[in-house]
Amino acid sequence: DQQVKQNSPSLSVQEGRISILNCDYTNSMFDYFLWYKKYPAEGPTFLISISSIKDKNEDGRFTVFLNKSAKHLSLHIVPSQPGDSAVYFCAAISPNTDKLIFGTGTRLQVFP
Amino acid sequence: GAGVSQSPSNKVTEKGKDVELRCDPISGHTALYWYRQSLGQGLEFLIYFQGNSAPDKSGLPSDRFSAERTGGSVSTLTIQRTQQEDSAVYLCASSLGLSRRVSYNEQFFGPGTRLTVL
Numbered sequence: 001d002q003q004v005k006q007n008s009p010s011l012s013v014q015e016g017r018i019s020i021l022n023c024d025y026t027n028s029m030f031d032y033f034l035w036y037k038k039y040p041a042e043g044p045t046f047l048i049s050i051s052s053i054k055d056k057n058e059d060g061r062f063t064v065f066l067n068k069s070a071k072h073l074s075l076h077i078v079p080s081q082p083g084d085s086a087v088y089f090c091a092a093i094s095p096n097t098d099k100l101i102f103g104t105g106t107r108l109q110v111f112p
Numbered sequence: 113g114a115g116v117s118q119s120p121s122n123k124v125t126e127k128g129k130d131v132e133l134r135c136d137p138i139s140g141h142t143a144l145y146w147y148r149q150s151l152g153q154g155l156e157f158l159i160y161f162q163g164n165s166a167p168d169k170s171g172l173p174s175d176r177f178s179a180e181r182t183g184g185s186v187s188t189l190t191i192q193r194t195q196q197e198d199s200a201v202y203l204c205a206s207s208l209g210l211s212r213r214v215s216y217n218e219q220f221f222g223p224g225t226r227l228t229v230l
Contacts, residue, residue: 004154034216043116043203043221044155089154091216097168098212102147102154 003027004092006103013110019077021106023090028071030092030101035064035075038087038105047088048075080110114138116222118204124228125194133189133225135204143209144187145219146171146179150200158202161187162209194229201226 005024013019023033031052036044050057050064050073057064063076077084090103117136125131137144146158157171161181172178176194181187191198201224207215 002154006154032213032216041223043205043223045221046217046219049217091155093213093216097170099157099160099168099170100216101157104152104154 002104003030004090004101004103006088006090006106008106009104010107010109013080013108015082015110015112016079019075019080019084019108019110021075021077021088021090021108023073023075023103025071025073025092027092027094028068029095031095032093033064033066033073034091034093034100035062036089036091036102038089044089077108080108082110082112084108085110116204116206116220118202118222118225120225121223122226122228124230126230127196128193130190130192131194131227133191133202133227135187135189135206135222137185137187137204137206138220139185141206141208141220142184143207143212143215144181145205145207146187146189147203147205148200149203149224150197155203158189160212162212191227194227196229199227199229 034049035047037047038044066073087105087107089105119134144161147155160168163184176192179189203224205219205221207219
């Protein structure tokens with residue numbers, strides 16, 4: 001049972017435009033969410049996080065939005081750059097075990 | 113190289129053989145995690161070490177999987193009698209581990225070991 005879902009396996013965006021990556025979760029007890037970015041042949045790297053007490057967190061070109069009632073979060077990248085092309089994983093922390101639960105990832109391609 | 117290193121980078125083995133995967137965390141990092149990513153799947157938690165002890169082994173898929181960590185540093189993940197469904201990329205991550213929850217913001221991942229079981 002996939003508790004964290006990224007329903008779009010891939011996304012293609014033109015350079016300079018906004019990229020929006022979506023993530024849905026089923027466990028209303030999740031209280032902390034993270035986004036990781038992964039290039040081929042490399043391990044994931046932490047990108048940005050958000051606590052459930054907030055609905056938005058911004059860091060430069062990256063903004064994460066959380067809609068608790070919809071159990072939905074999204075990562076916005078604006079403006080998108082070719083170097084942003086990677087696989088993006090959404091993850092949530094299980095409150096009882098502090099275990100990190102990942103989605104299946106969305107492959108973002110930013111073209112010139 | 114101050115990052116997390118893993119060896120081998122690729123491993124091809126025959127069904128039924130045992131394999132050992134190695135992780136060298138960043139020096140001074142007390143927390144160490146193993147994950148795997150199967151084709152088309154997200155990262156799946158396997159085991160978490162704090163120092164040499166493993167307070168959470170709940171992600172190990174079967175008793176064929178085991179892991180140890182010695183000297184609070186290097187960790188090995190052993191898969192006995194490998195099966196084709198064990199084929200995946202096995203990722204190791206380390207962090208300062210001041211608290212497990214906080215450490216996720218500061219996890220450093222290795223490049224992974226791609227295991228293929230024929």
